[in-house]
Amino acid sequence: MTHVINDECISCGLCEPECPVNAISEGDDKYVIDAETCNDCGACVEVCPVDAVIAE
Numbered sequence: 001m002t003h004v005i006n007d008e009c010i011s012c013g014l015c016e017p018e019c020p021v022n023a024i025s026e027g028d029d030k031y032v033i034d035a036e037t038c039n040d041c042g043a044c045v046e047v048c049p050v051d052a053v054i055a056e
């Protein structure tokens, strides 16, 4: 299981500084999570205003 950012993302950037392992970065049309780096801590889920971060 890993965390991913879906198409609901509005690129607000709130989640990026919350990630303890810097797995989140700005992509072309939304923010993205590097699956190799993400440790599934869930911190990004808490701050997203549109619930775009989901556990898959």
Ligand code: SF4
Residues within 6 Å of the ligand: 003, 018, 019, 020, 021, 022, 023, 024, 033, 037, 038, 039, 040, 041, 042, 043, 044, 045
């Ligand atoms: Fe970073 Fe944790 Fe979100 Fe993974 S679940 S992207 S480690 S904040």
Ligand code: SF4
Residues within 6 Å of the ligand: 005, 008, 009, 010, 011, 012, 013, 014, 015, 016, 031, 047, 048, 049, 050, 051, 052, 053
């Ligand atoms: Fe996208 Fe949510 Fe992150 Fe904002 S907090 S950049 S809407 S995933």
